[in-house]
Amino acid sequence: MIRTLFDISTALIQAPMAGVQDAVLAASVCEAGGLGSLPCAMLSKIQLIEQLELLSRSTSKPYNLNFFCHSTLQYTKLQKQQWHLTLAPYFNEYAIAESSLADEASRQPINQSIIDIIAPYKPAVVSFHFGLPAPFLLEQIKSWGASVISTATTIEEAKWLVDNGADAVIAQGLEAGGHRGHFLSMDLSLHKSTAELVQECVAQLVVPVIAAGGIATEDDVAHMQALGAAGVQVGSAYLLCNEANTSAIHRNAILSQQKDNTALTTLFSGRAARGICNRAMKELGSMPLHVPPFPYASIAITALRSRAEALGDSGFSPLWCGQKYIPREHMSAAQITQTLMQKWLV
Incomplete structure (x- = not known):
């Protein structure tokens, strides 16, 4: 039909x-x-x-x-402060200044x-x-x-x-x-x-x-x-x-993933999405507290992703993939x- x-x-x-x-x-x-x-x-x-x-x-x-x-919800100053506080250890690790982060999501x-x-x-x-x-x-x-x-x-x-x-x-x-x-x-x-x-x-x-x-x-x-x-x-x-x-990082994650290694997560955008489990999901939880509303969570995470991927690390990348996958x-x-x-x- x-x-x-x-x-x-x-x-x-x-x-x-x-x-x-x-x-x-x-x-x-x-x-x-x-x-x-x-x-x-x-x-x-x-x-x-x-x-x-x-x-x-x-x-x-x-x-x-x-x-x-x-619907684009409001991203309040308090929400931003709480989210940045959650991510502060990673900002320090990758030398990211909060003032360098974009104001709008894509x-x-x-x-x-x-x-x-x-x-x-x-x-x-x-x-x-x-x-x-x-x-x-x-x-x-x-x-x-x-x-x-x-x-x-x-x-x-x-x-x-x-x-x-x-x-x-x-x-x-x-x-x-x-x-x-x-x-x-x-x-x-x-x-x-x-x-x-x-x-x-x-x-x-x-x-x-x-x-x-x-x-x-x-x-x-x-x-x-x-x-x-x-x-x-x-x-x-x-x-x-x-x-x-x-990307090569995403491809490698797909090819090397273990069975049943995907989960739903709000970490990367603020809305639930299924991807391959990585460092961020394991350390912060797949649905962490204080994650901003969609799509604002992606602003800070994208900055971490860019720094990590430059080092060949997929720990902060949204590795979207279905639960069943045949390479x-x-x-x-x-x-x-x-x-x-x-x-x-x-």
Whole structure:
């Protein structure tokens, strides 16, 4: 069903992965018949235009642009003081002065100026994390014929998305790497496995359900189809592909990780996300006290990350990765797409 909705030949969406990919990877998936995705939430306006130009030149097939639509909360002076006090030993270790830290985080929610930039390109699909944008923005996106999809972590969120204009829902299970897409409640105990959530959504929604989380093999894909999913969204499988921009430090962490060595953490951004456990998560806890609201936690952590990575150390890096991972080195994104979908029954 999503093949018809998105005008693609294979029912796979490449998950948008900020920091480890650009338009090149997305275009490769598009050319292989899937829906390639460009993560846009951390791009400046100039970068967004550059990436849109590259993507448009690289493929004539439908693609997906992904944005955040979180509410930006206030970052108080007290919150900053408490967070910096927590990180003070590391600031001392890496000789980082608090006065050198940036004032603003790079993750921004979609707004009218972004709509004005992307409208001339008329992307076939626009996806969202953390709910949906304001109705007047959604109306503009749909006016050029785009399909709108968003992530749900509970059946309540899935129903909310459908009621508020989503054409399909991404059912994100607990196994998924990177940021959780929850927006109605911050209670992580409400989240379920991909299989459980997919079955609930398939039974209760009238729109296509796209399975996301823990999908690493062609058998995983076939299993999600058997549960009623109209398609799958896959991210971690592409982390080591030829087109990925995954850093050497991140790649090494993926290849050397032990089984069951991922955890949900708020440490790196202020919102829960799944990544490989490292020094910061072990010493501070995966969900430390006094972590600032999303996305402000990333300001100080990014400074530590930069200093540590310069020394070849991944101890303060957000090593996003799904709970189930099969290393796929030296393969193109197109090859991975075709491999994963070879048991999908047309």
